[in-house]
Amino acid sequence: MPIKSIKIVVEGGNIKPGPPLAPTLSQLGLNVGEVVKRLNEATSQFKGMSLPVTLEVDVDSKRYEIRVGIPTTTSLLVKYAGAQGPSGDPAHNKVGNITMEQLVEVCLMKREGMLSRTLKAAALSVLGTAHSVGVTVEGKDAKEVAKEVKQGVHDELFSKYEEKWRGN
Incomplete structure (x- = not known):
């Protein structure tokens, strides 16, 4: 079960389903809307702040885990x-x-x-x-x-x- 790690810096609670995130998620076979919704929920306490987020995606099962970092x-x-x-x-x-x-x-x-x-x-x-x-x-x-x-x-x-x- 290969794991793909996607590291991004986002604005807490205000992530949009556009490039560069959407194409990457689509290539992995993930539902972009669902992932973006979960990312916004996970980062809502840091609304408006830039912070690092890591998505650990199991390429085979399409399951993923969201790890929210500390804002800058x-x-x-x-x-x-x-x-x-x-x-x-x-x-x-x-x-x-x-x-x-x-x-x-x-x-x-x-x-x-x-x-x-x-x-x-x-x-x-x-x-x-x-x-x-x-x-x-x-x-x-x-x-x-x-x-x-x-x-x-x-x-x-x-x-x-x-x-x-x-x-x-």
Whole structure:
């Protein structure tokens, strides 16, 4: 029973039955409408965010499994900031603001895909993304908050979530 793996990046809850997905599903003998409906249901909690999805298809039986990944860091930041999308000019145009707690939530959601050994290091990485998409943190530019993180200003907050970061 050969398994075909299809990896795609989709907009959560808004997948359309068109190219390039539809032709691929048709070639495998799958009902495109049914698969798209199930994909939209599986990704509905991430509505409007870009996220990776993997379809594992048993070519013989036509059975498939949907694996939904975690949205991109940019998508999570934009969602928490309540913005429509990232800034085209982050130095001059800020699209929204998040709290330090939301920053930590993004770090925890992305934990498995990050190379950071500590929550503090992960926060610095996410702050870099926040800066590049025009999202401020606690009303401050993300670069300024990154300096605070390096100076230990937010260590108490990070220590509250360190066990979750380590997976305990």
